[in-house]
Amino acid sequence: MCSSSTAATSSRARPRPGTPPANLQGIWNDDLRPAWSSNYTVNINTQMNYWAAETTGLGECHLPLFDLLAKLAVTGADVARELYGARGWVTHHNTDPWGWATPRSTARSGAGCCPTCSARTRRSSSTATGFPAAIAELLVQSHSGTIVLLPALPAAWPDGEVRGLRCHGGVTVDLGRRDGEPDVVRLTRTGGGRFDRPERTVMLTDLDREALWEYRSGYAAPADFDAFWASTLAEARTHDIGVRLTPVESPLRAIDVFDVTFAGFGGHPIRAWLKLPRHAGGPLPAIVQFHGYGGSRGSELEQLHWAAAGYAHLQVDVRGQGGVTPDPAGSGPAYPGHLTRGIDSRETYVYRRIFTDAARAVDAARAIGPVDPARVAVVGYSQGGGIALAAAALVPDVSALHAQAPFLCDFRRASLVAGERPYTELTGYLAEHRTRAERVFAVLSYFDGVGFASRAEAPAWFSVGLTDGIVPPSTVFGAYHAYRGPKEIAVWDYSGHEAGGADDLRAVLDAFGALFEQ
Secondary structure (H helix, E strand, C coil): CCCCCCCCCCCCCCCCCCCCCHHHHHHCCCCCHHHCECCECCCCCCCCCCHHHHHCCCHHHHHHHHHHHHHHHHHHHHHHHHHHCCECCCCCCCCCCCCCCCCCCCCCCCCCCCHHHHHHHHHHHHHHHHHHHHHHHHHEECCCCCCEECCCCCCCCCCEEEEEEEECCCEEEEEEEECCEEEEEEEEECCCCCCCCCCCCCCCCCCCHHHHHHCCCCCCCCCCHHHHHHHHHHHHCCCCCCCEEEEECCCCCCEEEEEEEEECHHHCEEEEEEEEECCCCCCEEEEEEECCCCCCCCCCCCCCHHHHCCCEEEEECCCCCCCCCCCCCCCCCCCCCCCCCCCCCCCCCHHHHHHHHHHHHHHHHHCCCCEEEEEEEEEEECHHHHHHHHHHHHCCCCCEEEEECCCCCCHHHHHHHCCCCCHHHHHHHHHHCHHHHHHHHHHHCCCCHHHHHCCCCCCEEEEEECCCCCCCHHHHHHHHHHCCCCEEEEEECCCCCCCCCHHHHHHHHHHHHHHHCC
16 A cells, blocks of 8 residues: 555644645645545545456455554544544555554655655555556456356466456356366356346356257266165155145135145155136146245245146145245254255255155145146256156156256266256255265265156156356256156257246147147
């Protein structure tokens, strides 16, 4: 730091209103004149250049500066009052980390250090602090309101990665590059304000389309996979399904809503919404739907399209997440989130209970009077897609499957390439428990969507967005390629985790309509 505010000639000297003190006369100019008054001091040519800290995500580097400013607000106020007769506070060229604000000598005037030294110090400071920010701008720029990747990458740096670069709008960028082009890109909201998806050149978060069609998962099911799940479901079915329907008052005029409870894993009560088209005649095809990670069944006024299309719609609340269904089994410590809950054992792993609940949800739907038990489909988005995939394997006579951007597939691959939660919960857990990796993947082999896909035979519709940073596209293709039954996949080149959104829904409504009319 070089601060060149200077000393007054005497502690009794007072500047006249509207004019600078005598010691500033030599460097006074029109740019400074409007800022001066008898009530405030002027701090000239301050070189506290910390702008690279924000750009590079090192905001903690500001803390020593803030500590110093807090000290100067006290010591500098005394000096401003005694030397300048002004309010506020002042600092000088010889200020030190202890907050010394008094000039070295009150007998000298001028800059307090020679102009040459002052200019040289300023240039050195700007060079030292500006260099990291300049490097950051070679990699990412956002001053125009658009995030531009690798706008000026030197030819000597074709490969590598950088994490934590800050952009305008409260966005952090992690960027990998290969052969001078973006390879893996992750955008994370880090501050307030609206986050608009930036224009981008290449935003693939995984393999390109051609490589995805060639990719095959290295997953291998354990020898007792089927026996484990057969015994798990057999135990669950020793409990009566116990479906209870409670009518729900709602403003809906064309749809009847019921609060449903049925017995899941261990006979534990699982909650769901049931929505039926009012006055529909005859047995109805049914949709059993599962929600995304950490979510819930939501409001009874949401997700009305299935009932509006003529289906009985059972909207399941996943246990132990954001809804009203608890997980009485609990099960031990985990890395923050749900993904590693009980992961030390296949018996205690949380998705043993969740997948069993899903199979029992199909049983529950078939036990509801207006439902045609021969026409039940399972659907879900993200975590819900992974749960639906498991249900399609565990209840092999379901009629259809729709898995939109399915989570919980190809775990080992996901642990290596996913850059966002929830898969980073798994990598975080393994970073904390380095020696448990093989044990963890041995447990996960009983819950991998690729294993379930190779056992499911119902007609299936998958979808995936190639810029998905949450569920890597290769993990979806790992399950898709392994799927045993007839299958289709919608591939959205420029979509993220939303995949095809409403376009996926329109396509599956058409497909299910044709299927259930046969």
